[in-house]
Amino acid sequence: MDGELESPSLVDLAVSRLTREILSGRSEPGERLVEEQLTRRLGISRAPLREALRLLAQQGLVEHVPRRGVRVATLSDRDVRELYELRDVLERVAVRRAIPVPREGDLAGLRAALDQMRDATRIGDRLAVAESHRAFHVALVALAGNRQLSAVYDSILMKLQLYMAINLRREAEVAQPSDGVHRHERLFEAVAGKDPEAVLAVLSEHGARSYLG
Secondary structure, X not given: OHHHHHHHHHHHHHHHHHHHHHHOOOOOOOOEEOHHHHHHHHOOOHHHHHHHHHHHHXXXXXXXXXXXXXXXXXXXXXXXXXXXXXXXXXXXHHHHHHOOOOOHHHHHHHHHHHHHHHHHHHHOOHHHHHHHHXXXXXXXXXXXXXXXXXXXXXXXXXXXXXXXXXXXXXXHHHOOOOHHHHHHHHHHHHHHOOOHHHHHHHHHHHHHHOOOO
């Protein structure tokens, strides 16, 4: 019984650790993930590791290659272009369904993500900044109240965050740390202003920079 209770926590641990390594850019796209090395490094057995890798594959962060095992997922230029296009379409659908937001309390998710973004920016944690950006946009789309839309949208942003992990260092060099916070503050103000066209206008400028912006 104890083993049954322990296993899910080991899976969660492995998913969390590997996700952070991949999205921080420490694991390169296409890098092979060797089970023997991972079980030793994470201190877990093969069963929870394989379940963790299965969950990461569902999220699009790793991929199983026939006869070659598991590797960090790769995205072609076409993949990225199509993901951005799909992200923009889903955001527009969500905004038109969600805005004006009926209750002030519905903005709590956006506020929480914005607070996390400010904190992460202040301490210079680029991965936490990227994750707070994703959380903000997920909370925005969730305002539409469509669970299937939110699930698809979240998976798209996870893949885009994988792509942006490659560019975390470059983004830090060419942009001021506070730029992303200011852009999301403008987006929050547009949502709170209950004008869907204003939100879409801010999103259009917002998305023209990058997912992280």
